[in-house]
Amino acid sequence: MDELALIQDARHGDLNAFNRLVLAHQDSVFNQAYRVLGDVQAADDAAQEAFISAYENLKSFRGGSFRSWLLRIVTNLCYDELRRRKRRPTTPLEPLDDTGDEIESPSWMKDSGELPEQTAERAELGRAIQHCLDELPFEFRVIVTLVDIQGMDYSEAAEVIGKPLGTVKSRLARARLRLRDCLQGFWELLPATMRLVHEVE
């Protein structure tokens, strides 16, 4: 896929070209929104909004990584959403389980190649990680999602958040430190090879 050619075509109003870019990056955009917002429905809305915004503002794309540009848009939308939530807190309509967590219906998360036990373990692990991510301040959550979950390098992450490399390094280190402390509370959910040292001892 020639991404630059598709971007050029989309700039000239070719919606099909843009939709090919959407299909290529929608998982990444959705993941970023979900990890930052911690809510499937809100992440779904943010991802759709991000692609519409990207199409409308395609002329402002100055080159570089298209994925980084998309992630920057969705990160900003997530920030707006979190600010809106802070101003007008809402009660989720989804039912809660015994621990107070929302009961999701992750049918779309299923991987047909996994056993049910493996799927359950992954879901539990994912929930534990998300819980710890939710505990982080927004800036730390964004950077750790970009680097450790999206797999970006420091320069790409710096491009997304619009900050220098030093800020990325500092925020990432502090985020990992906090996550380490948080994940210690979920050590029984973690695979044996991933359990933290002092918990094993």
Add this chain to the structure above:
Amino acid sequence: MTTLLSPRDIETLSTYLDGQLTAFERTRLESRLQVELDLRAALEEMRRTRAILRSAPVLRAPRNYTIKPGMVKIRQQTPRAFPILRLTSALASLLFVLAFVGDLIGRNVPALVPVALVQEAAAPETAIMEAAIPTQQTLMQSKAPPPPAAESAMEPQPAQAATEIAVAPMLQMDMLTASPAPTQGTGELNLEAGEALRQATEVTPEQPVEQTEVEDQSEFRRETNVGWWSSLRIFEAITLICAVATGLAALFLRRKGNGT
């Protein structure tokens, strides 16, 4: 445990894990790791934390976010001109109201200004007219036969009044009209009075010039006022048209944006 590690050490470990340290920094850290057990433990914990995060399931988007023409069209129907038009309409309305109120207040002012101007213009004219009448009367009286000496001796006031005419023409006119028969025996006084009246009447040729100037000024002021008020009315009309037009345009765009 890593509680004794400085934030700088934590950042260095994190950066080391991602392979972002310079060769010098990496060598220096590795030499420290060989001797500092806490640092090594912290590195191991951070490595596992990082591994846990990287093992987080990558979620698939629950649906496709492909864009349909209608979705973009709906958003494009909210034009950026709407707030500009709305602001313009509000400002034009405000200016119109201010101009209209100013006009209403000013409608009483022109009624006062011409009266003042007319009075100002009429005052010298009246004085001239009043000054001219006794002059003619005095001249006619100087040609008439002088009255008896006894009468003139008994009534010296007209002559004295005539001497004051040069100083106060208005007073002179009143007094002269009040005493139409000067005495014969006061010939010198009559001559002085005549001279004073002549001097007073010498002013009359200049007065039409002043009167013309006053009239010109009055006319100029009237024209200026008329020009000012007509400009104000034009301004009112322009602001009203602008307010209505931009308001309607904003309403149209808003309804179009809402799809109604």
